[in-house]
Amino acid sequence: MTDKPRRFPLSLSSVVEKPGPAARRAGEGASRQTAARNAAQHGLRDAHVPVAAKAATVHASGQAVPPTRSASPANSTSTAKTAAAPAGALAAPLVSEGVRRAMVERVAKQGVRDAKVLAAMLEVQRHLFMEPALSSQAYIDASLPIGYHQTISQPYIVARMIEVMRDNRNGGAMDRVLEIGTGCGYQAAVLSLVAKEVFSIERIKPLHELAKSNLRPMRIANIRLHYGDGMLGLPQAAPFDGIILAAAGIEVPQALLDQLAIGGRLVAPVGARHQVLQLVERTGQAEWISTTLESCHFVPLRSGTV
Numbered sequence: 342m343t344d345k346p347r348r349f350p351l352s353l354s355s356v357v358e359k360p361g362p363a364a365r366r367a368g369e370g371a372s373r374q375t376a377a378r379n380a381a382q383h384g385l386r387d388a389h390v391p392v393a394a395k396a397a398t399v400h401a402s403g404q405a406v407p408p409t410r411s412a413s414p415a416n417s418t419s420t421a422k423t424a425a426a427p428a429g430a431l432a433a434p435l436v437s438e439g440v441r442r443a444m445v446e447r448v449a450k451q452g453v454r455d456a457k458v459l460a461a462m463l464e465v466q467r468h469l470f471m472e473p474a475l476s477s478q479a480y481i482d483a484s485l486p487i488g489y490h491q492t493i494s495q496p497y498i499v500a501r502m503i504e505v506m507r508d509n510r511n512g513g514a515m516d517r518v519l520e521i522g523t524g525c526g527y528q529a530a531v532l533s534l535v536a537k538e539v540f541s542i543e544r545i546k547p548l549h550e551l552a553k554s555n556l557r558p559m560r561i562a563n564i565r566l567h568y569g570d571g572m573l574g575l576p577q578a579a580p581f582d583g584i585i586l587a588a589a590g591i592e593v594p595q596a597l598l599d600q601l602a603i604g605g606r607l608v609a610p611v612g613a614r615h616q617v618l619q620l621v622e623r624t625g626q627a628e629w630i631s632t633t634l635e636s637c638h639f640v641p642l643r644s645g646t647v
């Protein structure tokens with residue numbers, strides 16, 4: 342991040358070579374995010390890992406989530422609209438198209454089938470969301486540190502969660518989507534290509550700022566970033582056709598279930614040491630169906646802001 346105001350559009354190098362904030366720890370290595378073995382230690386050539394399907398403990402629990410209602414106070418938010426403009430870094434430079442294509446092929450082999458999701462993963466330049474020291478690892482199948490003890494999610498899990506969220510009765514059409522845990526903004530950028538409007542909340546102020554500075558040069562007009570406690574959701578923008586949590590709680594906060602549209606789908610990692618990906622579909626005014634998908638590993642969902 343830089344303190345200087347930026348002019349747009351920025352050149353690729355001005356984004357990639359920006360100095361990272363002191364607190365970002367470039368020395369941290371890649372880490373595994375799902376039960377799937379990733380290719381972090383093996384580099385890109387060995388990066389194909391036939392995972393998810395194998396590693397997944399897939400079972401439909403069909404549990405109904407109890408409809409305990411709670412009032413959801415609005416977050417204190419600083420909405421960051423990215424400037425609307427025709428073409429930006431999302432579509433322009435093709436610096437690492439080859440490695441990105443390899444990443445997408447790997448994600449497809451791991452079981453993600455949704456063509457729109459795969460196309461979005463191909464389009465978003467993941468390395469632009471990373472500390473320069475880590476950008477060479479941007480396309481490996483791993484979560485990577487973004488500072489403040491948080492990580493950018495592993496490509497497979499980003500794609501998988503969006504695929505599950507999109508598998509609705511409208512053929513994947515989504516008006517409003519909410520992401521809890523903006524982090525560096527990568528998943529929000531991918532979501533912006535599959536939904537009309539993306540709202541994303543981050544509780545750590547410097548990460549909220551980081552996401553803003555990462556996304557701004559990309560000129561994505563349909564992302565709204567909020568600083569606040571995502572466990573409260575964003576009642577002023579609800580209901581949402583889809584909600585994705587990028588951090589794991591012991592349970593899915595009721596406020597988020599309440600803010601899901603009927604027919605909407607929420608995807609969240611749930612658990613402490615052992616986490617599973619959970620899909621919750623809202624089937625009625627006071628009816629939610631929960632399905633357990635596969636094992637995963639996420640940073641914890643925490644309340645409040647810092």
Ligand code: SAH
Pocket residue numbers: 491492493494521522523524525526527528529542543544545548569570571572587588640641642643644645
């Ligand atoms: N989607 C991100 C992943 C970020 S990691 C990406 O693409 O990079 C998960 C993020 O969730 C962290 O930044 C963490 O600070 C955030 N988080 C955890 N609990 C939260 C909460 N209650 N509200 C908002 N963000 C939260």
